[in-house]
Amino acid sequence: MIDPKSQVKIIAKGLPASPGAAVGKVVLTAEDAERAADKGEKVILVRAETSPEDIGGMNAAQGILTARGGMTSHAAVVARGMGKCCVAGCGAINVNEVQKYFTVNDLVVKEGEYITLNGTTGEVMLGQAPLVTPELTGDFGIFMKWVDEYRKLGVRTNADTSHDSEVARKFGAEGIGLCRTEHMFFAPERISAVREMILADDTEGRKKALVKLLPMQKSDFIEIFRVMKGLPVTIRLLDPPLHEFLPHAEEDIRALAASTEVPVEKLKARNKALEEFNPMLGHRGCRLGVTYPEIYEMQVRAIMEAACELSKQKIKIIPEIMIPLIGHVNELRMMRELTVKTADEVQKRYNTKVSYTVGTMIELPRAAITADEIAAYADFYSFGTNDLTQTAFGLSRDDAGRFLPYYIEKGILENDPFVTLDQKGIGVLMKIGVEKGRKVKKHMKMGICGEHGGDPQSVEFCHKIGLDYVSCSPYRVPIARLAAAQSSLKEKSKKDLSRTTV
């Protein structure tokens, strides 16, 4: 947020499309944003309006400012999804993309000049306002304590790094609901080992590369576990399709060929072989674990070695190992066996015991429908409502930009189903999953780790269907806590009311 004590000059006001604050140099195209970010510069992307081609630039920018579009415009929807500050529909500005400036009345703001956005109020400021990290102290701290007295729903966070975990813990997160291990794979010093694994011709070759990854993954887990000591940490095993880790631009392929001594032609052939028509519905999630068990085995080993080492230091660790994209109980049965076998080995080797659990995401309609069968091999369920929305609606989030804004504008859909949970469709599948799962395991722990976990309306729904916790991005933890308390109070007042009238 902008330091409340700062003196800033407000030059325009638009819609508060995505909260938070951002400071950066003005850029007028997505390409410029990406180029500047590559050089380590902080920029604000200013556009007449954004379109799907701007995604890369939006991601690279600190914040986004658009002249046109409402609260459900492309810029607004995407920015909220990214957790990025955005002021949309700021009609007072006039964007000249070609000559690289924008105007507000007589004021001309050129590329490279600093501006500041306040996504919570919609204000646009000239210059660099000082930003401060909002803290949960004073009145706010007292208020949040009251909130916690009333809520029943636990609130966790989605965090892949120790930094995010720390932020979330400060905001009151009671554990990690989703730690995505693949983000760790992308770091420059690791990606080469990941690529070596993908390019290997056989299991032996893959294992050799995985040995290099093991200590890196382990050290990540040690850091995260330390920050989260005493609290549960749900770690999801590798999820995305392998081709996401290979380079695709000609120059990157050549660079990789040079560094790995794998011929360019072979690299291209491998890329081609891994290409998919519908990667979202392809060789990913537990399908990777089933076909290349050595990958998941390495990940489980890294988790358990980290846990055992900290446990020996008397640090309390609660690892929850989560298998993604289960569609059939047999997948989970196999992956659970692999996990338990590996975890047992590690514990034996360290001569220590760490209690851990193995669970799965419910993120495919078939998993929700067969949640009773799957429950036999799961200690917990986490509803992956991003993918559940994509599959049950038959709607690719990456492609929906071409028609979803029109759908919302015309009232065909009331809300963007990726922002606010679609209770009538996706919600019913969740309910089926909860009921079927708890029919088999009465007290099975269940949560949500889709982005809906930070949306107040969706949090209320999660409360109603009896989830144990929601998990959301670190900065949304306080709002999720508040929404959870409001849900409890709402329920209570309804009950009181019905008692009175009866």
Add this chain to the structure above:
Amino acid sequence: MIDPKSQVKIIAKGLPASPGAAVGKVVLTAEDAERAADKGEKVILVRAETSPEDIGGMNAAQGILTARGGMTSHAAVVARGMGKCCVAGCGAINVNEVQKYFTVNDLVVKEGEYITLNGTTGEVMLGQAPLVTPELTGDFGIFMKWVDEYRKLGVRTNADTSHDSEVARKFGAEGIGLCRTEHMFFAPERISAVREMILADDTEGRKKALVKLLPMQKSDFIEIFRVMKGLPVTIRLLDPPLHEFLPHAEEDIRALAASTEVPVEKLKARNKALEEFNPMLGHRGCRLGVTYPEIYEMQVRAIMEAACELSKQKIKIIPEIMIPLIGHVNELRMMRELTVKTADEVQKRYNTKVSYTVGTMIELPRAAITADEIAAYADFYSFGTNDLTQTAFGLSRDDAGRFLPYYIEKGILENDPFVTLDQKGIGVLMKIGVEKGRKVKKHMKMGICGEHGGDPQSVEFCHKIGLDYVSCSPYRVPIARLAAAQSSLKEKSKKDLSRTTV
């Protein structure tokens, strides 16, 4: 089938992987198969084993012969899906792809030589055996009459041409359950008008191109309606994403640029703009109708003009207009309004009445879950179990080749869910759809038009959940009729049994 009177030399025997018979010249690569087919030649694709890259060649060939792989190998699964004759796992043959021949013991069969396959027995023959169309006469005819006395389930066919419709009607089809209009778009003389529509800059441009398509679509419908007179014809409006209609190879783009006078650069940009990450979950089905209503309007006009003209000739026409990929009731509400408005106009213009119905596919999990809401605007439901399997399993049929065979081999899945309906998952969604739909409209007509409609086990399931009909490819109509009768008899004997024991 092979003429039973013919004298043929059997040179080897493999697995009867996909029934039927095929005669053609030997080709050893998928590219050769495609090239030969383009020249109008009939070929048999002979491979050590097939992989997803061979799909084009498999499609172009009359039949497929492989040296390796079982009944659920890639070749077998894909061939059955295509309804194409296949002999798989024929271990006696040795394939030399580079030198373009295969051997069986001492016999060398070179590229270009004729062979004949019998996919029903697994036999491979040298030379061209005479083929005959199996006819439902004699004992078979009598038997099928008995069959029809017992079955309750109707049997329709999936047919896009008058030829297929004729074949199916001879086999006893009681109507068309799925007529895919897009197949009509691909004919060489039409594709240019389709492309003109896609390349148009605005609604006006699209309408101009659609005017050219209207008479062609109309004449197709007239032909099909004539063949199917007196029987219902379910016509599905445009379903695939538009980029499927544009050329992608450099030379094809240049050719299109030359013929349309649209600059190559613009063509490429349009291709790029229409590209999707997950086309299966993208801008297709009713989403096209919602965003470009003029397309569906043209199609409805073509259907109703055809119907009105034939109706004036006293030919009885029963058109059922089907809207694909409905995920939300509001989509169907809009598309139904458009359909009814257009149909009314046409009938007024022709001064005649044709009774028609408007329904939808239930092919997305969300549609099944909200089938009660959707029922308000639907006269019938057709379960599109291909897409329902893809979305509920989160499994792209085009990409599953990389792990699905492994899943079946390891017993993770009992069957290929694209061949035999997954009753525990997809079947439960269908049941929910049937129950919710009929809660609102008690006697609502419901059928299935996914490929499962021709699989005996799946047909039995459709009988059990109370569908009115199954629809399958023309040659599977007799087997579907038989499976339907067996389902009735099974049910009856169970009832009889329970009466006896009680």
